[in-house]
Amino acid sequence: MKRFKSIWRWMGAGALIGALGIAAQYGVSSASAQAAPKKDKYLIYLSLSYSGNAWQSESANVVKALAKTPPYDKIVELREVISGTDVQAQISAYESMIAAHADGVVSFPISPTALNRIVKRGCEQGTLFFMYDSTVTEPCAYDVSFTTAGFGENTAQWLVNALHGKGNIFLSRGVPGSATDLRHTQGAMSVFKKYPNIHVVAEYYGYWDDRITQQETAKALASHPDVDGIWAQAGENGAIKALQAAGKKLVPVTGENSNGFRLALADPALRAQGLRGVSSGAPPAQAAFAFKLMMEVLQGKRKLDTHKIEYALPWVPSDQIKQCTGDKFENGCNVFPPGKVPDSFVTEVFNPRLLPELSLKSALNGEPTPGQTIQSLPADAAVAAPDVPGINCQNCTARADPYKLTKVSASVN
Numbered sequence: 001m002k003r004f005k006s007i008w009r010w011m012g013a014g015a016l017i018g019a020l021g022i023a024a025q026y027g028v029s030s031a032s033a034q035a036a037p038k039k040d041k042y043l044i045y046l047s048l049s050y051s052g053n054a055w056q057s058e059s060a061n062v063v064k065a066l067a068k069t070p071p072y073d074k075i076v077e078l079r080e081v082i083s084g085t086d087v088q089a090q091i092s093a094y095e096s097m098i099a100a101h102a103d104g105v106v107s108f109p110i111s112p113t114a115l116n117r118i119v120k121r122g123c124e125q126g127t128l129f130f131m132y133d134s135t136v137t138e139p140c141a142y143d144v145s146f147t148t149a150g151f152g153e154n155t156a157q158w159l160v161n162a163l164h165g166k167g168n169i170f171l172s173r174g175v176p177g178s179a180t181d182l183r184h185t186q187g188a189m190s191v192f193k194k195y196p197n198i199h200v201v202a203e204y205y206g207y208w209d210d211r212i213t214q215q216e217t218a219k220a221l222a223s224h225p226d227v228d229g230i231w232a233q234a235g236e237n238g239a240i241k242a243l244q245a246a247g248k249k250l251v252p253v254t255g256e257n258s259n260g261f262r263l264a265l266a267d268p269a270l271r272a273q274g275l276r277g278v279s280s281g282a283p284p285a286q287a288a289f290a291f292k293l294m295m296e297v298l299q300g301k302r303k304l305d306t307h308k309i310e311y312a313l314p315w316v317p318s319d320q321i322k323q324c325t326g327d328k329f330e331n332g333c334n335v336f337p338p339g340k341v342p343d344s345f346v347t348e349v350f351n352p353r354l355l356p357e358l359s360l361k362s363a364l365n366g367e368p369t370p371g372q373t374i375q376s377l378p379a380d381a382a383v384a385a386p387d388v389p390g391i392n393c394q395n396c397t398a399r400a401d402p403y404k405l406t407k408v409s410a411s412v413n
Helices: 002-025 054-067 087-099 116-124 151-162 179-192 210-223 236-245 259-266 268-272 285-298 360-365
Strands: 042-048 076-082 104-107 128-132 142-145 167-173 198-205 229-232 252-255 276-279 308-310
Touching (some): 042 087, 042 285, 054 360, 076 087, 087 104, 128 285, 142 285, 151 179, 151 252, 151 276, 167 179, 167 236, 179 198, 198 210, 229 236, 236 259
Parallel strands (some): 104 128, 167 198, 229 252
8 A cells, every 4th residue: 555655656746746847947837837736745855055054054944943833744744954065965965855755855055057967857756946045057946045136246336335446355255166155256246346446355265154254364364464345245253253353453344144243233332443334145034935935836825937036135234233122023123132142143034024934933943933823925925036147047148237236336436
């Protein structure tokens, strides 16, 4: 009996969802292909590449929390796999998931192109792939990401404005080879190259981690003590700590969404020493959003007309930082007071419109919020992302203004 159930599972839902991947690849309407039969139980894998920093931990935790929230707690079997930064290890992990007949994989991919072949095979064999934050260019995968929303160019222009168009700067990048780091850096350099008096004197990888960023920034300071500004991705609080530890003046720093960074930007004493900045960057909420989208597709509750979905870019300048008094981001607050959470805690993990089920407990421990049940996503939740060659598509054409500023205007000629 079990054998026949296994065969039905493979030939029924698997084959039909596989047809969805093939149909999308060859131009068949997604709306006509996404008609998977409802099941009593779904096998879902949470696939992380690198791990160990607060951002990835929170991303995983919010997916785990949703999987434990009714009714998902009864219909989802969630398995977590961490493969590290070796692309071959993630390929092997995907192979195992496909062999286990996974219904879906929600994943942070380590490369935009190297995973394409195995992702395509998975689609053909009945596994849905929903990538979060970082992206792949295989057409059958779903990319759910803020990566195309302009972090690189907007933060770079903010830094140029703060430096009045001249100065020596550091580039603190993320994880090498990832689509997110590539797109951010491309966007930033599209701005910096317009200003001949902006000089990138050091470029290094901080792996989106405060500790590593602090170490790498300290090395750069040893060779270039006269830095005037730092363009950083996640791990930005480590860059500030490196400046402080070296006894250097504080300078304008761009960064992402750590609680410590937002507190530092709002600190009058640090501002008096020269610190300025804008908090933007990757929300861990993308992972939970991707998971909910995937579940709605698997259950036949949603038909997606695009495989490229853009998550909005957060943008919190220093003068808009407001401390919260409770456990929620409400009444315009966007940072927790000192001691409430670690400095490395990533603030953009909540989204009351898309993810009302989540709480601070969810982000920190992967536990469901008591009394919550899964709420349907709004009908307009899936916003189509633009084509970005080499990032979220292969044989495609970029829009005419791929690095158009959306959050800040150039104030320097």
